[in-house]
Amino acid sequence: MSSTARLDRQASASPTPATKEHRTIRKQGFADRTAGYVFLLPWFAGIAIFTIGPLVYSLYLSFTNYDLLQSPKWVGFANYHQMFTADPRFMHSVRVTLIYVVVVTPVKLALALGVAMLLNRKRRGIGMYRSLFYLPSLLGTSVAVALVWRSLFSQGGAVSNGLASLGLPKTDFINDPSWALPAIILLACWQFGAPMVIFLAGLKQIPSELYDAVDVDGANKWERFRHVTLPLLSPVIFFNVLLETINSFQAFTPAFVISGGTGGPADSTLFYTLYLYQKGFTDFQFGYASAMAWVLLAAVAVLTALMFKVSRVWVFYGDGGNR
Amino acid sequence: MSARTAPALPGRKAAARASSGRRTGRTVLWHVGVVAIALVVVYPVIWMLGTSFKPATEIVTSNRPWPLHWTLQNFPDGWHANPGVTFGKFFVNSLVISVLAVAGTLLSCSFAAYAFSRLEFRGRSVLFAAMVVTILLPYHVLIVPQYAIFKQFGWINTDLPIVAPKFLATEAFFIFLMVQFMRGIPREIDEAARIDGCGPYRTFLWILLPLTRPALITSAIFSFIWTWNDFFTQLVYLNDTEKFTVPIGLSLFVDQTGATSYGPMMAMSILALLPVFLFFLAFQRLLVDGATSSGLKG
Numbered sequence: 001m002s003s004t005a006r007l008d009r010q011a012s013a014s015p016t017p018a019t020k021e022h023r024t025i026r027k028q029g030f031a032d033r034t035a036g037y038v039f040l041l042p043w044f045a046g047i048a049i050f051t052i053g054p055l056v057y058s059l060y061l062s063f064t065n066y067d068l069l070q071s072p073k074w075v076g077f078a079n080y081h082q083m084f085t086a087d088p089r090f091m092h093s094v095r096v097t098l099i100y101v102v103v104v105t106p107v108k109l110a111l112a113l114g115v116a117m118l119l120n121r122k123r124r125g126i127g128m129y130r131s132l133f134y135l136p137s138l139l140g141t142s143v144a145v146a147l148v149w150r151s152l153f154s155q156g157g158a159v160s161n162g163l164a165s166l167g168l169p170k171t172d173f174i175n176d177p178s179w180a181l182p183a184i185i186l187l188a189c190w191q192f193g194a195p196m197v198i199f200l201a202g203l204k205q206i207p208s209e210l211y212d213a214v215d216v217d218g219a220n221k222w223e224r225f226r227h228v229t230l231p232l233l234s235p236v237i238f239f240n241v242l243l244e245t246i247n248s249f250q251a252f253t254p255a256f257v258i259s260g261g262t263g264g265p266a267d268s269t270l271f272y273t274l275y276l277y278q279k280g281f282t283d284f285q286f287g288y289a290s291a292m293a294w295v296l297l298a299a300v301a302v303l304t305a306l307m308f309k310v311s312r313v314w315v316f317y318g319d320g321g322n323r
Numbered sequence: 324m325s326a327r328t329a330p331a332l333p334g335r336k337a338a339a340r341a342s343s344g345r346r347t348g349r350t351v352l353w354h355v356g357v358v359a360i361a362l363v364v365v366y367p368v369i370w371m372l373g374t375s376f377k378p379a380t381e382i383v384t385s386n387r388p389w390p391l392h393w394t395l396q397n398f399p400d401g402w403h404a405n406p407g408v409t410f411g412k413f414f415v416n417s418l419v420i421s422v423l424a425v426a427g428t429l430l431s432c433s434f435a436a437y438a439f440s441r442l443e444f445r446g447r448s449v450l451f452a453a454m455v456v457t458i459l460l461p462y463h464v465l466i467v468p469q470y471a472i473f474k475q476f477g478w479i480n481t482d483l484p485i486v487a488p489k490f491l492a493t494e495a496f497f498i499f500l501m502v503q504f505m506r507g508i509p510r511e512i513d514e515a516a517r518i519d520g521c522g523p524y525r526t527f528l529w530i531l532l533p534l535t536r537p538a539l540i541t542s543a544i545f546s547f548i549w550t551w552n553d554f555f556t557q558l559v560y561l562n563d564t565e566k567f568t569v570p571i572g573l574s575l576f577v578d579q580t581g582a583t584s585y586g587p588m589m590a591m592s593i594l595a596l597l598p599v600f601l602f603f604l605a606f607q608r609l610l611v612d613g614a615t616s617s618g619l620k621g
Contacts, residue, residue: 035523036444042431043438043454043498046491051457054468061468068474115360118353129357131607133364134614138603142552143570144592148371150577151585156383158370165386190364194614201615250461253554260577273463280467281559293464300461 062291067284079291090292092267093275096181100271101248104188109240112192116199117229130200134193146187146257150174153183174258177268184254184269195240202236203229231316238315242307249300252277272296375590382585394586398594401587405575408564410591413572417551420482420568424550425543427489428497433539435492436501437527441513451502457495466559473560484560485550497542503616504538505531541613544602551598569595 037044062079064072083090115133119126139145152159153173164170173179210228219227230237252273255263263270263278276296280289370388375397377390385391402410438444439451473484492498508531513521516530532539554570561567573595576588603610 033442033444036438036442036447039434039438039442039523039527040450041434042490043435043492046431046488046493047453047457049472050469050488050491050493051460051465054465054472057472058464058468061471066471068471118357118360123350123353127608129361131603131611132361134607134611135368135603136364137614138548138599138610139368139596140552141554142596142599143554143573144371144595145367147573147576147588147592148367151374151588152367152370158386158388161386190367193364197611197615246459246461250463252463256554256558257574257577276463276467277555277559280470286467286471289467293467296461297464300459304459 058290058293061287062294064287066286066290068286072287075287079288080295082288083291083295089267089270089275093263093270093272096268096270097249097251097272099181100185100188100251101245103185104248105241105244107185108189108192109195109237109244111189112195112240113199113233113237115192116196116203119196119200120203130197134197136191137194140191141251141253143253143257146254149183149187149254150258153179175265177266180258180265180268184251184258187254188248188251195244198236198240199233202233206232234315235317238307238311242304245303245307246300249273249296371589371592371596374585375593377586379586397586397590401591401594404584404587404591405564405572408567410569410572410594412565413567413569414594416482416566417568417570420485420557421547421550423482423486424489425546427486428492428494428546429539429543431490431492432494432497432542433501433532433535434527435498436505436535437531439498440502440505441510441527441531442523454495454498457493458499462555466555470559479560480562480566481560482566485553485556489546489550494546497546500542500613500616501535501538504535508534537609538613540606541609544606544610545613548599548602 061072063074063076065075065078066072119129119133136145151157154160154175155170155172157173160170160172171179173183206229210232211224214224214228250273251271255269255271255274256277259265259269259274261274261278263274272292273296276289276292279285279292366388373388373390374382376393376395377385378392378394378396381391404410435454439447439454469484470479473479476483478484478487512534513526513530516526521530552570554574557568557571558574561571569591573588573591576584576591
């Protein structure tokens with residue numbers, strides 16, 4: 001993470017002058033060196049038991065058949081092979097997830113940026129609006145909100161009835177294979193508040209002199225946006241794109257609740273995570289589910305690396321971007 | 324409406340007045356736009372609130388978000404929707420898990436954050452980078468092997484798989500948030516403490532921890548809300564109705580199809596989100612700033 005790199009630079013830049021009194025501090029600093037590890041003990045234990053251990057274990061499991069009752073049976077690449085050649089539901093879940101990620105990330109972020117720019121001025125009530133728009137992100141992926149969505153968009157729900165009163169045909173969005181996924185996408189976009197507050201803070205960092213400068217050059221609104229806002233905001237945009245993409249890959253609760261755990265109707269909301277859950281915890285195919293987990297991990301890792309690589313082309317770390 | 328529209332001081336030039344008129348127009352337009360967005364944003368919440376007080380017949384027939392005839396019947400109906408166990412039990416279970424999660428997160432993450440932000444030791448930057456990577460690691464990758472491991476521990480159908488990891492700083496996001504905050508505290512303060520004879524442990528306990536209070540509060544609230552709302556982990560690990568939490572209890576409503584169950588369902592949803600709303604009202608500034616800084620400064 002570039003941002004982290006920046007933080008590290010900041011941390012390592014802390015000076016260690018060799019004046020006399022500082023040397024005595026450094027002598028006491030000997031205890032610090034062990035103290036660092038002592039304070040990290042819980043974290044070390046946590047990452048070993050709950051992260052690295054499981055990661056290695058699941059890599060092993062992904063090459064086995066395992067139902068939790070009998071011990072794992074080595075099958076080589078059979079799980080991976082089956083996934084990509086003989087499991088249409090797997091490929092379908094990949095498709096559903098990709099559609100979701102590709103639609104949600106840009107739409108949600110465009111919405112977040114648009115509203116952030118709308119709020120980036122000195123007006124009364126800005127703080128209230130900022131909090132209010134953030135609220136859906138806080139309610140987030142709760143089951144309660146997913147239930148609201150399910151009710152709003154199903155037969156006799158407010159949205160369906162509302163559209164009917166406008167003379168449009170009554171649609172049972174939740175039970176219509178072509179409308180269930182768009183309803184879930186809409187739910188994700190409704191939660192634009194979290195990236196919005198980050199954009200808003202980023203916008204506030206842009207020095208107003210830069211806008212004054214382009215105004216002198218007679219720039220119009222679009223040019224102001226294109227040549228000042230966009231480049232100076234690009235580190236924040238990159239951060240949001242990265243985070244939203246990774247989050248979108250992990251969407252689970254809305255799809256689970258809205259489809260009643262099936263991924264229906266007609267598998268139209270069978271998200272990758274939902275299918276992984278079904279394979280693991282309803283079919284008890286732990287080997288297969290582990291293989292799916294590793295494919296997901298590889299996909300997210302490759303995508304993240306790719307995004308960092310591409311970011312060098314378009315992300316601008318100028319003086320304005322450095323705080 | 325806005326403070327800007329007010330100053331029509333005597334002696335102002337006509338041109339200035341005309342431009343202020345245009346500005347008033349823009350201000351009004353801006354307010355209309357923002358209020359429109361606000362309505363779309365809060366509509367689902369209002370609908371949820373309204374529906375929870377509507378009698379069953381009205382939910383299907385009326386499009387008004389607000390009830391025509393108010394009723395409280397949905398609340399007892401929802402509370403007892405599941406035979407044998409009430410939502411009261413679910414709320415207690417959720418509360419226990421969430422409070423323990425907060426305690427564990429605050430303890431373990433503040434330790435780690437102190438080490439990363441203040442102490443010098445070999446491999447710090449590598450370990451810090453590893454910590455940041457774990458924030459991005461999809462949880463679904465870990466759930467299958469973790470389940471298999473916890474099964475061997477005999478932890479399935481207990482709170483332990485949900486709570487125990489929090490005591491070992493697995494919520495790396497909060498380490499990051501606290502590191503950010505601790506780096507903003509002047510180093511001179513703990514150096515002064517050290518000159519006065521405070522070791523790293525006492526410096527942490529008596530100097531740094533009290534100064535980190537805002538970040539601790541933010542972390543506590545976020546940690547509570549996320550655990551309170553978390554569905555996936557609880558769904559996987561808790562099997563007995565007796566152990567169910569509020570999110571699982573809510574998800575049981577999905578089986579009861581048809582608009583007749585909307586009332587009780589929304590009544591329980593409102594209760595489920597009540598703590599979140601209360602935290603939001605009390606700490607909105609802190610929450611929004613927390614969400615901002617953890618994202619931006621990083």
